[in-house]
Amino acid sequence: MNRVIGPLIGAVVTAVALAGAAGAIPEQGTPEFEVFLQALQRNGFNLNPDTAWRVAHQACEGGLPGFIGYELLAQGVVGPGAQQRVMNVAMQYACPVQ
Numbered sequence: 001m002n003r004v005i006g007p008l009i010g011a012v013v014t015a016v017a018l019a020g021a022a023g024a025i026p027e028q029g030t031p032e033f034e035v036f037l038q039a040l041q042r043n044g045f046n047l048n049p050d051t052a053w054r055v056a057h058q059a060c061e062g063g064l065p066g067f068i069g070y071e072l073l074a075q076g077v078v079g080p081g082a083q084q085r086v087m088n089v090a091m092q093y094a095c096p097v098q
Contacts (some may be wrong), residue, residue, distance in 0.1 A: 039093040056094035
């Protein structure tokens with residue numbers, strides 16, 4: 001019985017520990033997040049880090065699209081297709097490979 005329960009508990013702990021990292025969006029201050037910010041800047045979008053993280057979260061995880069749209073509008077992301085281009089950059093550089 002102990003030979004079965006020990007590895008089972010170990011497997012559950014390992015699965016829980018790796019589940020968070022599997023679908024993680026880069027956190028602010030990490031090299032991956034800096035690459036994402038640079039990609040935004042190369043495409044003409046100078047967003048502050050908080051907004052950039054929320055854009056990445058919106059593009060990768062989903063959420064309420066109207067609220068991020070107001071924030072992007074306030075930071076100068078205006079024009080036909082501009083918000084979609086920001087989301088495309090976020091999906092390319094910030095979303096983990098699925």
